[in-house]
Amino acid sequence: xxxxxLFKDLSSRRLTWLRFKRHKLALASGGxxxxxxxxxxxxxxxxxxxxxxxxxKAIFAPPQEIHVIDSKGDFHFRPFVYGxxxxxxxxxxxxxxxxxxxxxxxxxxxAKGQKYQFWNLFSTEHHFITTASGQxxxxxxxxxxxxxxxxxxxxxxRISLSLGLIGVALTLVLGVLIGGLAGYxxxxxxxxxxxxxxxxxxxxxxxxxMALSAAVPVHWSPLGVYFSIIVILSFIQWTGLARVxxxxxxxxxxxxxxxxxxxxxxxxxxxxxxxxxxxxxSHIITTATLAIPGMILAETALSFLGVGLRAxxxxxxxxxxxxxxxxxxxxTPWLLLxxxxxxxxxxxxxxxxxxxxxxxxxxxxxxx
Amino acid sequence: xTDYILEVSNFSVKFPLIKRGLLSxxxxxxxxxxxxxxxxxxxxxxxxxxxxxxxKTTLVRAILRAIDPASGSAVFQSxxxxxxxxxxxxxxxxxxxxxxxxxxxxxxxxxxxxxxVADIVSEPLVIHRPEQHREHRQxxxxxLERVGLEADTLHRFPHAFSGGQRQRIxxxxxxxxxxxxxICDEAVSALDVSVQAQVLNLLVDLQREMNLTYIFVAHDLxxxxxxxxxxxxxxxxxxxxxxxxxxxxxxxRHDYTRLLLSAIPSLDPxxxxxxxxxxxxxxx
Amino acid sequence: xxxxxxxxIRGLSVMFKTxxxxxxxxxxxxxxxxxxxxxxxxxxxxxxKSVTAYAxxxxxxxxxxxxxxxxxxxxAQQESFDVLQLADNSNALYHLxxxxxxxxxxxxxxxxxxxxxxxxxxxxxxxxxxxxTKAEAFELACAMLDRVGIADASQRMQQxxxxxxxxxxxxxxxxxxxxxxxxxxxxxEPTTALDVxxxxxxxxxxxxxxxxxxxxxLFITHDLAVVAQIADEVIVMNQGRVLETGSVRQILNxxxxxxxxxxxxxxxxxxxxDRLRPVSSKPDSTDYPSYSLIPLKGDRQVALPVSLVPExxxx
Numbered sequence: 001x002x003x004x005x006l007f008k009d010l011s012s013r014r015l016t017w018l019r020f021k022r023h024k025l026a027l028a029s030g031g032x033x034x035x036x037x038x039x040x041x042x043x044x045x046x047x048x049x050x051x052x053x054x055x056x057k058a059i060f061a062p063p064q065e066i067h068v069i070d071s072k073g074d075f076h077f078r079p080f081v082y083g084x085x086x087x088x089x090x091x092x093x094x095x096x097x098x099x100x101x102x103x104x105x106x107x108x109x110x111a112k113g114q115k116y117q118f119w120n121l122f123s124t125e126h127h128f129i130t131t132a133s134g135q136x137x138x139x140x141x142x143x144x145x146x147x148x149x150x151x152x153x154x155x156x157x158r159i160s161l162s163l164g165l166i167g168v169a170l171t172l173v174l175g176v177l178i179g180g181l182a183g184y185x186x187x188x189x190x191x192x193x194x195x196x197x198x199x200x201x202x203x204x205x206x207x208x209x210m211a212l213s214a215a216v217p218v219h220w221s222p223l224g225v226y227f228s229i230i231v232i233l234s235f236i237q238w239t240g241l242a243r244v245x246x247x248x249x250x251x252x253x254x255x256x257x258x259x260x261x262x263x264x265x266x267x268x269x270x271x272x273x274x275x276x277x278x279x280x281x282s283h284i285i286t287t288a289t290l291a292i293p294g295m296i297l298a299e300t301a302l303s304f305l306g307v308g309l310r311a312x313x314x315x316x317x318x319x320x321x322x323x324x325x326x327x328x329x330x331x332t333p334w335l336l337l338x339x340x341x342x343x344x345x346x347x348x349x350x351x352x353x354x355x356x357x358x359x360x361x362x363x364x365x366x367x368x
Numbered sequence: 369x370t371d372y373i374l375e376v377s378n379f380s381v382k383f384p385l386i387k388r389g390l391l392s393x394x395x396x397x398x399x400x401x402x403x404x405x406x407x408x409x410x411x412x413x414x415x416x417x418x419x420x421x422x423x424k425t426t427l428v429r430a431i432l433r434a435i436d437p438a439s440g441s442a443v444f445q446s447x448x449x450x451x452x453x454x455x456x457x458x459x460x461x462x463x464x465x466x467x468x469x470x471x472x473x474x475x476x477x478x479x480x481x482x483x484x485v486a487d488i489v490s491e492p493l494v495i496h497r498p499e500q501h502r503e504h505r506q507x508x509x510x511x512l513e514r515v516g517l518e519a520d521t522l523h524r525f526p527h528a529f530s531g532g533q534r535q536r537i538x539x540x541x542x543x544x545x546x547x548x549x550x551i552c553d554e555a556v557s558a559l560d561v562s563v564q565a566q567v568l569n570l571l572v573d574l575q576r577e578m579n580l581t582y583i584f585v586a587h588d589l590x591x592x593x594x595x596x597x598x599x600x601x602x603x604x605x606x607x608x609x610x611x612x613x614x615x616x617x618x619x620x621r622h623d624y625t626r627l628l629l630s631a632i633p634s635l636d637p638x639x640x641x642x643x644x645x646x647x648x649x650x651x652x
Numbered sequence: 653x654x655x656x657x658x659x660x661i662r663g664l665s666v667m668f669k670t671x672x673x674x675x676x677x678x679x680x681x682x683x684x685x686x687x688x689x690x691x692x693x694x695x696x697x698x699x700x701k702s703v704t705a706y707a708x709x710x711x712x713x714x715x716x717x718x719x720x721x722x723x724x725x726x727x728a729q730q731e732s733f734d735v736l737q738l739a740d741n742s743n744a745l746y747h748l749x750x751x752x753x754x755x756x757x758x759x760x761x762x763x764x765x766x767x768x769x770x771x772x773x774x775x776x777x778x779x780x781x782x783x784x785t786k787a788e789a790f791e792l793a794c795a796m797l798d799r800v801g802i803a804d805a806s807q808r809m810q811q812x813x814x815x816x817x818x819x820x821x822x823x824x825x826x827x828x829x830x831x832x833x834x835x836x837x838x839x840x841e842p843t844t845a846l847d848v849x850x851x852x853x854x855x856x857x858x859x860x861x862x863x864x865x866x867x868x869x870l871f872i873t874h875d876l877a878v879v880a881q882i883a884d885e886v887i888v889m890n891q892g893r894v895l896e897t898g899s900v901r902q903i904l905n906x907x908x909x910x911x912x913x914x915x916x917x918x919x920x921x922x923x924x925x926d927r928l929r930p931v932s933s934k935p936d937s938t939d940y941p942s943y944s945l946i947p948l949k950g951d952r953q954v955a956l957p958v959s960l961v962p963e964x965x966x967x
Binding site: 561563564565589591627630633636637640646 | 696847856877920
């Protein structure tokens with residue numbers, strides 16, 4: 001039976017969490033994303049190699065499978081992979097790598113491997129997984145320069161995922177400020193802002209982004225390019241959010257509890273911070289969560305086309321640029337793996353956003 | 369000399385009709401309240417009755433300056449003397465807010481769902497008497513008890529309460545600063561009959577204890593008859609009848625009042641409802 | 653079962669799942685609807701009256717679930733059947749809703765589709781249940797709209813709901829409900845959202861229609877005065893249970909259950925009274941512990957133990 005007493009003491013945040021918990025998919029997506037962001041935050045530790053390190057013994061090499069039982073049937077407590085042996089296919093004259101059961105490369109966890117700088121703070125050699133020196137581990141294969149795809153995807157996660165977050169944060173600030181102003185003040189300012197939004201939204205986005213991106217000076221550091229991409233993407237995205245915020249403010253302004261606050265003599269600032277903002281915060285968070293995949297896809301698209309981030313910066317879009325011809329599908333399909341990650345992350349964010357949206361209004365069904 | 373706490377004269381509220389285009393233009397206006405005049409005696413209850421579209425809610429919200437009137441005056445006898453509410457700026461109105469308050473119709477929409485009850489009821493104190501913050505909690509508990517709620521409601525949120533209880537929270541919020549004029553904007557219309565009775569009884573008690581003057585807006589004539597001494601009947605923005613409640617009910621003068629009275633169903637199954645035919649009356 | 657009873661509910665229970673647990677909105681409810689009479693279900697919010705009506709039409713959806721009970725319907729010159737036993741998507745269920753049983757709702761604006769014309773919607777109701785041509789359906793629709801008091805029916809058929817006032821929309825809903833000649837009409841608080849003058853017109857219309865069409869009305873409301881005007885039989889519900897049943901005069905002039913007595917006393921009337929007596933309807937109130945309905949003299953029932961019922965009412 002229902003426990004109405006328990007219900008009474010719950011704050012709106014608890015209620016939202018309770019409703020959110022019912023969406024198993026959203027919960028799982030949330031967990032998945034937290035996991036990915038964690039890995040991206042510590043990417044130097046989790047990736048066995050640096051993103052630009054080349055292994056001359058493995059050019060366009062296929063992914064290595066993990067085994068515990070070797071060709072002789074012995075069980076190894078430590079999992080391992082087989083090294084490559086290079087053969088030339090007599091029919092196609094193409095270099096092929098096959099897995100050589102004679103070369104056993106054990107996998108070590110939390111062991112010393114390549115040296116790296118941890119967030120530019122200190123240098124260390126410990127990695128989550130690595131192999132002995134002279135041996136190699138390519139779980140996702142290598143690209144045309146022998147770079148480990150697995151490591152590059154992990155490093156790329158840091159760029160792609162953080163870009164989504166920071167980009168949406170910037171969009172949020174712009175959208176809430178400008179949209180809130182329009183909705184709360186109304187009148188001519190509202191009119192002006194709306195027309196501005198309409199003009200911006202009518203410009204085709206991809207050509208605009210490409211043009212702005214091409215205007216970024218070539219000599220800028222990768223970090224500079226990174227932030228300018230964020231600014232460029234947010235340049236249009238804020239308009240959508242501003243519209244949503246404006247609509248919400250307009251509706252909220254007429255709510256009885258806002259009128260009551262005005263009649264109590266509350267100042268405008270108090271009304272905005274105490275009454276209006278908390279009411280639409282959950283709505284805005286949901287909208288922002290659903291905007292992140294858009295950001296990620298946009299950056300991926302730009303980099304894929306070559307006008308976004310460029311080497312040596314590694315993002316999933318930059319990785320996909322290597323996979324632009326159809327030969328990839330037949331010969332080296334593992335180069336498409338970054339795309340799978342983009343898809344998974346986008347789906348995860350969408351499911352999370354759906355769950356948040358359903359949970360965000362806990363008062364919807366409880367009015368008796 | 370009758371002590372009038374509020375004297376409203378030639379009060380009108382108009383809404384602009386906007387034509388949407390590249391540049392929005394005003395093409396006309398809609399008169400929601402048309403040249404209304406009335407007075408309220410201190411300590412009494414004035415009922416304002418009307419159906420939807422009569423302008424009664426617009427009238428009282430404009431008196432409190434939640435919306436701005438187009439013309440007219442509303443002279444309020446504040447603690448500092450007589451002031452015309454229509455002439456004051458928003459800033460000048462703020463200190464007066466402690467003396468006139470409103471109780472809203474919808475118990476679910478009139479309380480901020482994300483604020484604890486303690487914060488909701490103490491908000492007027494925080495705004496107007498911030499220096500006395502140490503006494504706030506005590507005042508809030510006292511007020512909640514007066515409206516029939518226990519102290520443990522303090523840390524709960526509005527959704528934990530029923531409609532009637534929320535309405536009591538709204539009453540506590542409105543009365544905590546001891547106003548002299550309280551406007552009840554359909555304050556019991558959204559409540560169940562039994563709860564409505566409880567809240568009406570509470571309002572009567574509080575009026576006696578705190579010497580309040582009520583302006584009671586309602587569409588239910590029975591409630592107005594029970595609760596008020598004087599009443600106004602509004603139709604399409606104008607006052608069509610005013611006077612003592614009993615007189616309005618026993619000898620109505622305007623056709624609309626007659627129509628309204630004939631439409632009220634009686635609790636006695638043997639008194640059959642025979643509403644007047646709208647078309648046979650002159651309603652303007 | 654009595655041939656005078658067109659609908660009989662026995663032991664109906666409906667449960668709702670919320671994120672804090674399960675709640676019984678309707679708790680072991682039994683009631684009868686007499687043929688060609690107006691039965692009113694009176695209750696406050698949370699009494700389960702609307703849920704009961706929705707269960708009658710098999711309109712309960714997740715998170716609600718009918719957990720037990722029977723709804724035996726005996727249409728004129730036909731066999732009785734249990735509404736709850738009908739298979740989903742069966743023909744019988746299809747013809748029940750709108751055909752045998754029709755419903756009008758509280759909010760006419762949300763019950764009518766804003767993007768279809770009035771004529772379109774009324775004709776849809778006709779064409780769903782009768783095999784007639786479109787032209788014939790048009791004629792029938794016009795006739796019905798005229799019958800419910802909408803002037804210039806053929807022209808107004810082309811208009812959209814937003815062009816109608818609240819009272820007119822309610823008339824349209826009544827037309828849509830009656831156009832297939834149902835034997836049971838369920839009215840779920842149809843006048844609650846209307847002004848009192850419009851309410852009077854709608855009530856007059858319903859009474860007049862009932863005189864000329866052979867129909868059994870189930871009227872759900874919280875307003876006792878409306879019950880006094882329109883009902884023949886009254887059922888009082890509270891917290892998902894039936895507390896008292898009887899004729900309208902028995903219930904309003906001579907109530908037995910303390911809840912009913914308090915409810916009547918809480919209605920402000922033209923009586924001279926300083927204070928209204930409030931009613932308590934708290935969920936776990938010890939005032940009204942649950943008892944089963946017992947039959948009394950004069951074909952009425954009350955949910956009290958015999959010991960608490962005054963002598964003159966007992967069988």
